[in-house]
Amino acid sequence: MKVQLFTIRIASSHFSADQQALNDFLQQIKFVKSDTHFVESTEEPHWSVLLHYESNPQAKENSITVEEADLTPGSLYVLECLKQWRTDKAETLNIPKFMVCHNSELISIAFHHPKNKEALGSIKGFGAKKIEKFGDEIIEVLNAL
Structure with missing residues (x-):
């Protein structure tokens, strides 16, 4: 088991970025448990988050950044179909894409x-x-191609 320490600063100028760093990390690992403590400090109060985790090889495998230029012509077609599905879904739900x-x-x-x-x-x-909300439809689009 591995551990990682995160500091979530309360100040609004840092809070979102600190929280996003924690969320990004959680996407890449297999969560085991966490310990949190509020640290009162005259300089900068913050939450201290100690994560206990295990490596998630499957997440690491697909976490490599893929860019549109990396796609084959067939994958570019799949991307266009997925974008059309997303546009239709966003319009149906009346939310941004x-x-x-x-x-x-x-x-x-x-x-x-x-x-x-x-x-x-x-x-x-x-x-x-997100999988619960959109997973079936995405797999349906992929299987239709």
């Missing part, structure tokens, strides 16, 4: 072409909630 999926997520899906919802979970940005 990025709230459905970011471009980087769609590029990773087109590159890795997951076969089921479990494999979709290895794509960076896809946690349990």
